[in-house]
Amino acid sequence: MAEMPPGSGPPRIFMSYTHVDRGLATFLGNGIGQYFEVQIGLGAVEAGRPWVERLLDDIRRSDVEGVPVGGSAWREFEDVCVEILKFLFVPPLSEPKIQPRTYSGTERRDAVFPNRNHRRHDNWGILLSELGARLILFEFKNYDRTEIGKDEIIQTSSYLTQPMGRLAAIVGSKKPNPGAHTERNQIFSSSKNVILFLTKEHLVEMLYMKERGEDPSDLIMDEVELFYLQHE
Known part of the structure; x- marks a missing residue:
C-alpha cells in the first residue's frame, strides 16, 4: 500500500x-x-x-x-445521484435543496441547486444569463418497466417557475422514449424551457472529467448545445 x-x-x-x-x-x-x-x-x-x-x-x-431499478429503490437512487452531483458541482453551485415543496404543498421537486454565479463568464454564469437558470432542477427517475415518457417531461417543465429559470435535468436509470424527446422539443418551442436527459453514463463521464482536472459542467453545456442543434 x-x-x-x-x-x-x-x-x-x-x-x-x-x-x-x-x-x-x-x-x-x-x-x-x-x-x-x-x-x-x-x-x-x-x-x-x-x-x-x-x-x-x-x-x-x-x-x-448496483441500485435496483424500480420504485422500491427510488430514494436510494435519488440519494446517490444527489451525492454525485454535489461532488461534481458544489461549488460553484450552492448546496442543493432536497425535495422542496411549494407553499401549498401540492408540488415537490427532487433536488434544486442554487446558481449564484452572477456576472461570471463560466458555464454556470452563461446558463444563468441565457436561461435565467437561478435554481437548477434535477429530477430522478429510477424506472424499470415504466418508460420515461411525455408525462414525465410535462411534469418536470411544470416545476420550472419564472423565478427558477428555464433549465432542468432528468437523471434516469434508462433513456427516455421517443415521445419524451418530441414533448421536450414542443415545450422548448412554446416556453423555451430546456430539459436535459442524463443517464448513469453521463455521471461516469463527468467523474472522469473531474479526475482529469476538467470542468464537468462542460458536459452540461455540451448537452444544452446538442439539444439546440437537434431541436425542430
Whole structure:
C-alpha cells in the first residue's frame, strides 16, 4: 500500500461511512463500499492506482450489481445521484435543496441547486444569463418497466417557475422514449424551457472529467448545445 498523495483521496462524500455512503457504494457496484471503508481507515490506496480508477471500474459494472431499478429503490437512487452531483458541482453551485415543496404543498421537486454565479463568464454564469437558470432542477427517475415518457417531461417543465429559470435535468436509470424527446422539443418551442436527459453514463463521464482536472459542467453545456442543434 502507498500513502495518498495530497488531494488524491476519495471525495468528501466518502469521508464518513453513512447511510448515503452505503447507498452510493451499492449504486457503484458490489465490493466498493468495503474497499472505501478499508482504504479510508488505512489512509492509503493501492500503489499506482488512484481511487477514481477503482471507483469508475465499479460504476461500469453497476448496471447489474448496483441500485435496483424500480420504485422500491427510488430514494436510494435519488440519494446517490444527489451525492454525485454535489461532488461534481458544489461549488460553484450552492448546496442543493432536497425535495422542496411549494407553499401549498401540492408540488415537490427532487433536488434544486442554487446558481449564484452572477456576472461570471463560466458555464454556470452563461446558463444563468441565457436561461435565467437561478435554481437548477434535477429530477430522478429510477424506472424499470415504466418508460420515461411525455408525462414525465410535462411534469418536470411544470416545476420550472419564472423565478427558477428555464433549465432542468432528468437523471434516469434508462433513456427516455421517443415521445419524451418530441414533448421536450414542443415545450422548448412554446416556453423555451430546456430539459436535459442524463443517464448513469453521463455521471461516469463527468467523474472522469473531474479526475482529469476538467470542468464537468462542460458536459452540461455540451448537452444544452446538442439539444439546440437537434431541436425542430
